[in-house]
Amino acid sequence: MKKLLPLLLLVATILLSEAQEKLSYFLPDDVSYNEKIPTPEDFFHQQMGEWHLSHDQLLSYVKEIARLSDRAIFYEYARSYENRPLVHLVFTSKENQQNLDQLKERHYQYSEPGSPTAKEDVPLVVSLTYAVHGNESSSGNASVLTAYYLAAAEGEKIDQLLKNTIVIVDPCLNPDGFTRHSTWANMHQSSVANGDSYSRQFDEVWPGGRSNHYWFDLNRDYLLLVHPESRGRVEKFHEWKPNIVTDHHEMGANSTFFFQPGVPSRNNPLTPERNYELTHEIAQFHAKYLDKIGTPYFSEEQFDDYYFGKGSSYPDINGSIGILFEQAGFRGRVRETSNGIRKLAYGIRNQFTVSLSTLDAAMNLHDELLDMQKDFYNDALKLAKQSKTKAYIFGSETDKVKTQLFVDLLNRHQIEVYANTKDATIDGKEFKAGSSFVVPAEQKQYRLLTSIFKEVHDFSDTTFYDVSTWTFTHAYDLQSASLSSLAGISLSSEEVKALLPEGKIMGSSQPVAYVFRWNEYSAPKALYQLQAAGLTTKVATGEFMFPVNNKDEKFENGTILVSVYDQPKSPDQIKSLVASVAQNSGIDFYALPTGLSPQGIDLGSNSFEKLLRPHILLFVGGSTSSLDVGEIWHLFDQRFQIPLTLTETENLGRMDLLRYNTIVLAGNFREWTEVDAAKLKDWISDGGTLIACENASEWASRMKLGAVTFKKQVEPDKTRYLKYNERGKERNLNYISGAIFQAQMDLSHPLCYGYTENKLPVFKSTTLVANTLDKKYAEPVQFTSSPYLSGWVSEENLERIANAPVISVQPIGKGRLISYYDNLNFRGTWLGTTKLFTNSVFFGNIIR
Ligand SMILES: [Zn+2]
Structure with missing residues (x-):
């Protein structure tokens, strides 16, 4: 040599x-x-x-x-x-x-x-x-x-x-x-x-x-x-x-x-x-x-x-x-x-x-x-004429921002969208006029729109260069249905273009407090602006009701409260700030004249928990995945205008972590030692929220942070005969290259605030599956017992996924470790599961 x-x-x-x-x-x-x-x-x-x-x-x-x-x-x-x-x-x-x-x-x-x-x-x-x-x-x-x-x-x-x-x-x-x-x-x-x-x-x-x-x-x-x-x-x-x-x-x-x-x-x-x-x-x-x-x-x-x-x-x-x-x-x-x-x-x-x-x-x-x-x-x-599906209807009354973002996407792909102008119930789902839309199949973009709306269940080959499915109504977590006929559906006479809503203030002109619901996609953007202005904000951990403009408005868990009093700003300053936030976030604010609610918790109740303004640290470089951390950076910076600090993994040893209340890990951190893990553990014990995504949840488990264990990979089928030149197929059989699975949620849990349905489609692009911790309240989101929705997955892997946790929350001292096993922010497009991620940043520290 x-x-x-x-x-x-x-x-x-x-x-x-x-x-x-x-x-x-x-x-x-x-x-x-x-x-x-x-x-x-x-x-x-x-x-x-x-x-x-x-x-x-x-x-x-x-x-x-x-x-x-x-x-x-x-x-x-x-x-x-x-x-x-x-x-x-x-x-x-x-x-x-x-x-x-x-x-x-x-x-x-x-x-x-x-x-x-x-x-x-x-x-x-x-x-x-x-x-x-x-x-x-x-x-x-x-x-x-x-x-x-x-x-x-x-x-x-x-x-x-x-x-x-x-x-x-x-x-x-x-x-x-x-x-x-x-x-x-x-x-x-x-x-x-x-x-x-x-x-x-x-x-x-x-x-x-x-x-x-x-x-x-x-x-x-x-x-x-x-x-x-x-x-x-x-x-x-x-x-x-x-x-x-x-x-x-x-x-x-x-x-x-x-x-x-x-x-x-x-x-x-x-x-x-x-x-x-x-x-x-x-x-x-x-x-x-x-x-x-x-x-x-x-x-x-x-x-x-x-x-x-x-x-x-x-x-x-x-x-x-x-x-x-x-x-x-x-x-x-x-x-x-x-x-x-x-x-x-x-x-x-x-x-x-x-x-x-x-x-x-x-x-x-x-x-x-x-x-x-x-x-x-x-x-x-011609294909559209032959198709059994004549149209798709979609939309969310409680998340108009996300609905409009989807309309915008369809517009950009030259897909014709019409407004649904009459309330309709399809497959037991309600589609309200004003917040739902219809895409007729019979249009020149029939093929593209089919690929955007349809779940995919049949495959002639099980090897994929990229993902095997991308059903957008699942990615956006938007209620939708396919229609076999347009009879009974009223459409706008003209195609519609996306129009991002502008929120407004409703109710009292002399309020004691403002509240807004957490269901709109842009809620984190709204909350952060109020926090950054120095206002004290609280979140409802119980339900309540107020009449506003002669209508009984019900407010669920996760509703955000901003009192007019005990704030560093005057009532007029708060009013003008709230008006501007409503306008730029598309969220309606309710101005309440009294703290005494006719039903449910009152505004001074201890069931309103004080929120911390997030100070987020995201480790990048080293062994982190630039795609994964880039998605997190983009989410906070571009979607919500929330600052976060990006730091090299090698800085951990010399950093003062007390400047941050939230640390996000996405990577396998092979460069970190037990000493590094101990430093993070001390910080959590002092009250910090550590969010460990995908590989990082495995790292945390290796470092004895929490007690999560993982399911073994599917063993290749030894009885299946494959020729030498087919050996690549074996690997692919045990591979999940991007498929969609149904999860169920506990809507009363802080990580699930803002969701209105207890079912959530989750995108899975790896075979990482955690075992259940078997502890009460530790797994507020879990895959259902038959979770398959769309894309290719082997029977064996589907079995592994059924009932497995999507999230685990484990207390460590005064803080907690929140582990996610899938990429909730996949390609900046999974707006549905993104809310789980932002909830862990805003509400992680109120989980008891
Ligand atoms: Zn290339």
């Missing part, structure tokens, strides 16, 4: 000059190039792949292209959280640019069901989108070559392409992550390029550059639309209705190159067969182009488009064809791999080459692609 080492090092380092490639390496030579358009080399004063381009550089180049080229226009469609522009560069011929709006409209109209628009002169729209994962650098770097080629290439081939096609180049879908990674990669470059895979440059510091500002994976957000990046791009998607969308990624360094189609048995049944046929035809072009430059590749073996929240799958459920590309990722200028030394330049060339093969395919399949899109929407209407 000793002899081998110097040899390997020799291979891994090469001279800088050899690490680079001239422009001729990348560009096809079957066209000539307009010299008025600056090459990337000229513009950046470096060769492609020499230094990682920054987002600012990408931006300045595409702006320059738009300035110089009469084939291109440029616009900004959104801003990232860190205020970086997300942009499109739109290419078509100079003649087409003169009437781009008409062409766009013509293309849009062509596929509208029943549209008389003739196919002649309808342009095809192709969208080339790069770098949704910020650290997959070959992707974003290739975008400048695509922009250069489309602006500068000359000759019959490019003329024909631009005459019939509109090409949208989105150079970077994730500017914040891209910035983190390009900085990291460049700061580790030596003048002697070193591809040693132990080099620090290949180990990005936590959280890396893959995700966005709040550490979310934007390539799961196309359906969820939690973030401004995705909201902007999906809005533009529906405006342009591209026929093909490319989505460029990177995978392991030792791999080759992948293009779709993915694994055929893992196709989503809602995607039409024609999509796969055309994806196959397009693949012939990628193969031809990659063969020509000698790049090895594969397709159909890995990856799938089952989950519609990805860049390559959202187009599939919207009449377009999404194509995933996965290039081996090198992350530095050069890297040693099992395929030899690879250069960033090589990856860039591959990503650029498949951009060109996509455009060639588009040109050759112009009519087929236009027809597919038109058929997609026409067939959707």
